[in-house]
């Protein structure tokens with residue numbers, strides 16, 4: 001079975017499963033019963049979370065054209081507290 005995408009003019013896109021190679025060019029919408037046409041789309045591209053896409057794009061962009069800074073970045077804040085409170089009791093150098 002393969003999943004095929006159809007578009008109803010009233011209800012939008014929906015998926016229908018058919019055996020491979022047997023998908024009709026038009027089916028009836030399960031909601032309103034009107035004729036829906038088959039839609040060809042890139043599979044699973046819309047399911048990538050936008051923050052992940054932005055992070056990947058930023059990482060790829062930084063490899064070719066990293067951001068240029070005009071000032072020295074500020075020093076990090078004073079010592080941060082450790083995540084585990086038990087680490088605060090460990091000896092310090």
Ligand SMILES: [Zn+2]
Nearest residue numbers: 008011029032
């Ligand atoms: Zn419909």
